[in-house]
Amino acid sequence: MNGYGGQILRVNLTTGKITKEATPPDVVRDFIGGRGFGAYFLFKEIPRGADPLGAANKLIISSGPLSGLMIPGAGKCDFTTKSPLTGGYASASMGGHFTAEIKYAGLDSIILEGISPKPVYLFIDDDKVELRDAADLWGKGTIAVEKHFKEKLGEEFQVAVIGPGGENGVSYACINHDFGRQAGRGGVGTVMGVKKVKAIVIHGTKSISVADVAAYRKAGMALYKACKDAEGLKDWTRYGTTIVTSWCDEVGALPTRNFSAGSFEGGKGLYGQTMREKIVITDKGCFGCPSPCGKYSRSKKYNINVEGPEYETIGLMGSNLGIDDIEAVAQANLLCDDLGIDTISAGNAIGWAMECYEKGILTKKDTDGLELKFGNIEATFELIEKIARREGFGALLADGVKRASQKVGQGSEKFAIHVKGMEQSAYATHNATAMLLAYMTCDVGAHHNRSWAITYDLQVGRDKVVPEKVARVIWLQNFRPMFDVLGACRLQWVELGIDRDLYCPALEAITGVHRTWEDLEKVGARIWNLTRLYWARENEGFGRQWDMPSPRFYEEAPKTGATKGQITRFEDVNTLLDMYYEQRGWTTDGLPAPATLEQLGLAELIT
Amino acid sequence: MRLYVDSAKCSGCNACRVACSLDLFGENNPKKAALVIAPRFPAPGVYEVKVCTQCGDCAAVCPTEAIKLNDKGAYYVDFAECNLCEACVPECPEGVMFVRNELANTAWKCDLCGDCVSVCGTSALWIAEKEPVAV
Amino acid sequence: MSATLRPSGALRSYIGGKDEIAVEAGHTVRETLSALNIPPEVIALVVVNEQQQSKDYVIQEGDVVRVLAVIGGG
Numbered sequence: 001m002n003g004y005g006g007q008i009l010r011v012n013l014t015t016g017k018i019t020k021e022a023t024p025p026d027v028v029r030d031f032i033g034g035r036g037f038g039a040y041f042l043f044k045e046i047p048r049g050a051d052p053l054g055a056a057n058k059l060i061i062s063s064g065p066l067s068g069l070m071i072p073g074a075g076k077c078d079f080t081t082k083s084p085l086t087g088g089y090a091s092a093s094m095g096g097h098f099t100a101e102i103k104y105a106g107l108d109s110i111i112l113e114g115i116s117p118k119p120v121y122l123f124i125d126d127d128k129v130e131l132r133d134a135a136d137l138w139g140k141g142t143i144a145v146e147k148h149f150k151e152k153l154g155e156e157f158q159v160a161v162i163g164p165g166g167e168n169g170v171s172y173a174c175i176n177h178d179f180g181r182q183a184g185r186g187g188v189g190t191v192m193g194v195k196k197v198k199a200i201v202i203h204g205t206k207s208i209s210v211a212d213v214a215a216y217r218k219a220g221m222a223l224y225k226a227c228k229d230a231e232g233l234k235d236w237t238r239y240g241t242t243i244v245t246s247w248c249d250e251v252g253a254l255p256t257r258n259f260s261a262g263s264f265e266g267g268k269g270l271y272g273q274t275m276r277e278k279i280v281i282t283d284k285g286c287f288g289c290p291s292p293c294g295k296y297s298r299s300k301k302y303n304i305n306v307e308g309p310e311y312e313t314i315g316l317m318g319s320n321l322g323i324d325d326i327e328a329v330a331q332a333n334l335l336c337d338d339l340g341i342d343t344i345s346a347g348n349a350i351g352w353a354m355e356c357y358e359k360g361i362l363t364k365k366d367t368d369g370l371e372l373k374f375g376n377i378e379a380t381f382e383l384i385e386k387i388a389r390r391e392g393f394g395a396l397l398a399d400g401v402k403r404a405s406q407k408v409g410q411g412s413e414k415f416a417i418h419v420k421g422m423e424q425s426a427y428a429t430h431n432a433t434a435m436l437l438a439y440m441t442c443d444v445g446a447h448h449n450r451s452w453a454i455t456y457d458l459q460v461g462r463d464k465v466v467p468e469k470v471a472r473v474i475w476l477q478n479f480r481p482m483f484d485v486l487g488a489c490r491l492q493w494v495e496l497g498i499d500r501d502l503y504c505p506a507l508e509a510i511t512g513v514h515r516t517w518e519d520l521e522k523v524g525a526r527i528w529n530l531t532r533l534y535w536a537r538e539n540e541g542f543g544r545q546w547d548m549p550s551p552r553f554y555e556e557a558p559k560t561g562a563t564k565g566q567i568t569r570f571e572d573v574n575t576l577l578d579m580y581y582e583q584r585g586w587t588t589d590g591l592p593a594p595a596t597l598e599q600l601g602l603a604e605l606i607t
Numbered sequence: 608m609r610l611y612v613d614s615a616k617c618s619g620c621n622a623c624r625v626a627c628s629l630d631l632f633g634e635n636n637p638k639k640a641a642l643v644i645a646p647r648f649p650a651p652g653v654y655e656v657k658v659c660t661q662c663g664d665c666a667a668v669c670p671t672e673a674i675k676l677n678d679k680g681a682y683y684v685d686f687a688e689c690n691l692c693e694a695c696v697p698e699c700p701e702g703v704m705f706v707r708n709e710l711a712n713t714a715w716k717c718d719l720c721g722d723c724v725s726v727c728g729t730s731a732l733w734i735a736e737k738e739p740v741a742v
Numbered sequence: 743m744s745a746t747l748r749p750s751g752a753l754r755s756y757i758g759g760k761d762e763i764a765v766e767a768g769h770t771v772r773e774t775l776s777a778l779n780i781p782p783e784v785i786a787l788v789v790v791n792e793q794q795q796s797k798d799y800v801i802q803e804g805d806v807v808r809v810l811a812v813i814g815g816g
Contacts, residue, residue, distance in 0.1 A: 069635050070625045070726065097621070104636065143649055155646060156638065179648040205710055207634035217629055224622070224726045231761075232750045232810045235787055237729065244812050247786035273794055282653050283729065285618035288625065290728020292618035296652045305652045455784050455813050494814030497751035 002211040003065040003510040004028065005107040009129065011122060013195050014055060014114030018129050023108045030601065032523055034064030035091050035484040037109050038080025039527045042089065043534050043605070045111075052084040052187070053169065053194045059112040061102075061160075061200075064487020065511050066503075068100030068208055068287065070220040072227050073489030075099055075287030079183040081191045085171040085345070085400050086421035086445050088535040090186030093449070093484045094160070095286035095294075096178035098202065101158040105204030116196040124202040125157075134198035139164060141338035142176040149201050157203045163340025165388040166193030170398040172345035172423070176337055180284065180294060180307020184342045186422060186444050211512030219506035223498070227290040230496035237283055240293035241311035242272035243495075248315070248427070252562030253435075253454055255320040255428045257374050258351035259417045259552055262428035263561025266324025270314050275326045281305075289489060291496055299327040306334040309343075315426025316347025321354060322374030332380055339388035344447075348423035349397045349404065350383055352416055361410045368392040417550045419446035420535075429553050431566035432457040434469040437576045440547045441473070443531045451476035452494070465572045470579040478524035485523065526600040529584075529592045533606055536591055543589035547577055608680055609661040609737045610642075610717060610724075616731035617654040619646055623723035623732060630720040632711070639710055641717040643703060657701045659717035661737060665695035665704050674716070681719035689713040745805040747774065752813035756780045771807060772797040786812040 007020045031040045041060045050056040060080045067074050077099035083090035105124055119134040137145050142163040149159045159177060166173035166189035173189030174182045210216045227233065236243060248254040252262030268274065279299050284307055285292030296307050309329045317332040336343045356362040357372035364371065370379045386394025396404045401423050405416035417424045422445020429436040434453035439446045451473045460469060483490035493500050500517060508514050536542040557567035581588060585596030597603050624640035632639050643657040666674035666682050673688035674695065695704045695714055706714045724732045748762040756778055757763045765774050775782045787810040788795050801807060
């Protein structure tokens with residue numbers, strides 16, 4: 001099959017049985033690849049009511065038709081599972097080089113099933129696939145384990161590895177790769193840890209076939225030319241996502257002290273320019289990427305090397321915790337990476353804990369003596385370790401901010417900043433209704449990657465609640481995640497602003513199938529509705545209440561910063577949802593209507 | 608003319624190596640590329656790139672005269688004439704003479720097609736006149 | 743008396759689709775953007791003669807001012 005590895009690898013960890021099957025053409029036709037495969041196998045194969053931490057859950061790892069080819073950003077891998085953090089759909093996208101190697105090994109997806117009786121790692125070298133003993137590696141940090149495999153097997157092997165966080169069942173454990181890339185959110189690393197898979201190492205020497213080599217080379221070269229000609233290429237490469245730090249501070253989107261404000265008086269210590277000057281040594285990129293966003297850094301203060309910190313980590317481990325030192329954020333970043341926990345969820349949860357402490361809801365008695373005041377760097381480092389090891393107070397936070405606040409109570413639920421149990425990522429949304437709606441309706445919980453709409457809010461009017469805003473959010477949600485389906489990065493379109501129509505001739509020359517962006521967005525809508533149904537199937541009473549944002553965004557206007565005194569009205573929260581459900585073709589309680597499912601070709605799959 | 612690289616600008620993306628395998632073999636397989644990117648992580652945290660300098664040492668030692676000059680004045684391997692004796696491999700000062708029996712029935716090297724330069728987003732690669740070597 | 747403003751790709755619609763536009767020296771970047779109906783708050787980065795500057799930088803004759811908006815986000 002042109003553009004594809006051609007096979008699905010299934011690993012039953014309970015029995016040790018390893019099998020392969022041909023990648024199904026009808027799944028390719030309707031779901032294309034990457035995240036699309038993840039959603040399909042999630043819905044079809046994980047039984048209703050499965051315990052995310054049980055043997056019936058699966059971890060579905062998928063490459064896409066653009067991965068591993070001469071296409072900008074062709075380095076994205078999707079990890080889909082039932083989330084131990086939220087109880088719903090989890091999909092995390094990991095950059096680097098892992099996805100390319102999946103294709104070179106002749107595969108499209110790797111599906112981990114069951115639970116291994118003892119720690120193992122999955123070894124894939126072309127057609128040789130084995131489960132090998134990982135007893136010596138269990139308990140070790142991700143950096144040391146990846147280094148071990150690179151030295152033992154050679155640089156051509158690509159490594160995906162969990163840390164103690166995943167081994168200890170932290171609800172937001174991540175999977176690490178290439179010394180700095182993660183499948184970060186939703187607990188995909190937790191599921192890998194429950195299954196006792198320490199790592200996946202993969203090497204392939206096959207070539208990826210394409211339908212029309214000449215047309216593909218021409219289309220690929222046109223994409224690279226567009227990237228290299230883009231006005232902002234140099235700036236983007238210099239700063240990566242840290243290009244937005246100062247701007248977010250300026251417009252009130254920088255989460256500060258547990259999202260109590262959107263601007264931080266210590267912001268300058270975290271800005272992209274400061275970071276570049278102080279610690280950055282290498283611009284590090286994913287497979288095929290002409291605009292490397294990775295900022296590999298060296299902190300002399302802490303004597304560490306780390307890829308990052310990236311904007312999200314700067315927001316959640318910096319300003320959100322009242323920390324103004326970029327080197328401290330870099331150290332927090334490394335701790336999370338090595339221990340294998342998501343920096344976004346961890347930073348958000350620690351911010352919540354700090355607010356509890358400052359309010360006297362938690363005292364030193366509860367926090368194992370840690371003085372959890374905003375700005376306490378050492379306490380932050382210690383708490384990250386405790387979370388990863390589920391030690392003492394860390395165990396409470398390891399379950400996520402929703403469960404932690406339900407346990408602690410005393411009004412702390414009101415400032416647990418999450419949607420559907422996933423901690424909100426690094427954009428404060430006190431007065432930015434499109435972005436607020438984006439967080440409310442994101443398919444994995446409060447994550448920004450589907451629909452980033454802050455500039456749009458500023459252009460159209462931040463507090464406006466109009467159908468055009470809702471239409472914009474829906475369009476972005478149908479369109480942006482299609483890059484995760486294709487197995488390539490969206491940031492060349494998002495940040496460099498290249499013409500997205502350049503991808504279509506490339507995709508057609510590779511797969512032999514003609515698809516316009518209208519066709520692709522229909523697949524996007526199909527996946528969106530399928531995963532919405534999945535949430536409903538797995539969660540009794542699922543509906544509008546699950547789309548509600550944290551009360552902080554409609555009850556507590558910031559007292560400082562660019563959004564001082566500004567807050568969304570509660571009525572507007574519901575109006576946004578009314579408009580959203582209507583435009584999506586859903587019921588007034590937020591469930592896909594039968595006619596919508598019919599139109600998207602889902603009626604048969606869901607029965 | 609020859610290929611030059613500034614390793615400090617390399618991001619490790621490997622676009623150059625996919626482009627290279629496409630030019631040499633018509634395949635998407637960066638393991639069949641004629642330049643090397645060596646990642647040095649977690650420390651010192653840089654990529655080291657080796658490229659062909661068109662020094663000609665490989666051609667001088669090839670017993671079947673399979674390494675010839677193309678119209679760009681660059682040395683390339685004529686796949687039909689290579690007998691896989693591997694004499695060229697240790698001669699190459701940069702380690703960019705490739706023989707991998709599991710991947711191809713020939714040695715291969717850079718033919719100065721320039722596609723790597725076209726896809727390199729950080730301008731780490733460029734083609735220019737060979738600078739005279741100090742004696 | 744002029745300088746050059748070069749907005750990033752997504753902003754070119756504000757200047758009729760062109761790559762660059764001549765602007766008067768002596769005004770701040772912020773004032774110059776407002777005069778072109780580009781909302782200053784959408785600009786994430788200002789680079790003048792390849793040096794990063796703030797929006798309050800006063801444009802000098804001969805300056806090449808690049809402005810980048812974060813249209814797409816993260």
